[in-house]
Amino acid sequence: MNEIYDVIKYFPINIQNTLKEILSSNSKLEKDIHEIRIRSERPIFLGFANSNFGIDYIVSQTEILQILERVCENSIYAYKNQICNGFITIKGGHRIGIVGTVVIENGRVINIKYVTSLNFRIARQVIDSSNNILKEVINTDRNTIYNTLIVSPPGKGKTTILRDLIRKISNGIKEMNFNGKTCGLVDERGEIAATYKGIPQNDVGMRTDVVDNISKNDGIKMLIRSMAPEIVACDEIGTIEDVEAIEYALCSRSKRNLYNAWFKFR
Amino acid sequence: MLYVHGVKGIFTMHGSNLDDIKNNKAVFKLIENKQIEKILFI
Numbered sequence: 001m002n003e004i005y006d007v008i009k010y011f012p013i014n015i016q017n018t019l020k021e022i023l024s025s026n027s028k029l030e031k032d033i034h035e036i037r038i039r040s041e042r043p044i045f046l047g048f049a050n051s052n053f054g055i056d057y058i059v060s061q062t063e064i065l066q067i068l069e070r071v072c073e074n075s076i077y078a079y080k081n082q083i084c085n086g087f088i089t090i091k092g093g094h095r096i097g098i099v100g101t102v103v104i105e106n107g108r109v110i111n112i113k114y115v116t117s118l119n120f121r122i123a124r125q126v127i128d129s130s131n132n133i134l135k136e137v138i139n140t141d142r143n144t145i146y147n148t149l150i151v152s153p154p155g156k157g158k159t160t161i162l163r164d165l166i167r168k169i170s171n172g173i174k175e176m177n178f179n180g181k182t183c184g185l186v187d188e189r190g191e192i193a194a195t196y197k198g199i200p201q202n203d204v205g206m207r208t209d210v211v212d213n214i215s216k217n218d219g220i221k222m223l224i225r226s227m228a229p230e231i232v233a234c235d236e237i238g239t240i241e242d243v244e245a246i247e248y249a250l251c252s253r254s255k256r257n258l259y260n261a262w263f264k265f266r
Numbered sequence: 267m268l269y270v271h272g273v274k275g276i277f278t279m280h281g282s283n284l285d286d287i288k289n290n291k292a293v294f295k296l297i298e299n300k301q302i303e304k305i306l307f308i
Contacts, residue, residue: 133306145274147301151281152308158278165276224273233276243292249273250301
């Protein structure tokens with residue numbers, strides 16, 4: 001489990017040493033840590049599933065800027081769009097939330113002037129996390145899936161399970177005689193595939209096309225029009241626009257499906 | 267009866283129970299119209 005060290009390397013050496021000392025004192029911390037919160041002129045906090053604790057290290061504003069420069073590979077300007085969206089995805093699929101003094105022009109965020117907090121969310125792909133629900137989702141009679149809605153409170157693993165489900169559906173499931181399907185994934189916040197410079201950092205399957213950093217509405221329509229998926233997937237639906245796009249997808253038929261239409265007469 | 271296979275979908279939503287889904291009229295419409303075939307609570 002080296003994910004945490006993928007993240008720590010972005011911190012100034014003093015912070016790195018402090019964190020390494022704490023993590024080496026308890027191996028369970030390395031495995032269970034979910035996030036590292038950095039706040040200007042306040043202690044560092046480590047977050048776990050049901051708790052968090054502070055470390056006796058006060059982060060300076062200068063150190064926050066140093067961290068941001070490292071994350072942006074010394075070119076904050078090149079990452080401006082991501083910063084204005086409030087997060088940056090780094091190699092390994094880890095996401096850094098960014099907040100501070102926002103500059104707005106014509107109703108749009110054009111800059112974050114003084115970054116005051118960074119939230120490093122440690123990405124961990126849990127292979128086979130969807131095993132318990134596979135039989136519910138897969139329609140083995142027709143070698144397809146049921147249109148499925150997975151519901152749970154925040155932080156309980158919906159995204160982790162969705163990711164694993166898409167991977168299995170895309171690759172096929174030998175044990176269930178299920179052939180792999182072309183999947184289209186709308187990764188609105190870059191949390192599912194966690195694409196970094198065009199490469200998914202998480203395994204979402206060999207037949208999966210990913211569109212990220214786009215609304216679910218636009219992303220679904222783009223996938224339907226350009227990639228002809230057999231299955232579309234997205235996380236955290238809830239708005240009227242999300243539902244309209246889903247209705248568009250579920251009612252759509254690609255040219256291939258028209259040619260392959262099959263009939264059953266009663 | 268004619269069956270034509272279209273695009274299928276998997277989606278997630280915040281919530282704990284059926285009432286949470288019913289409170290979201292837009293999403294509940296998908297269920298009322300039988301476009302969602304299975305709901306899984308985790």
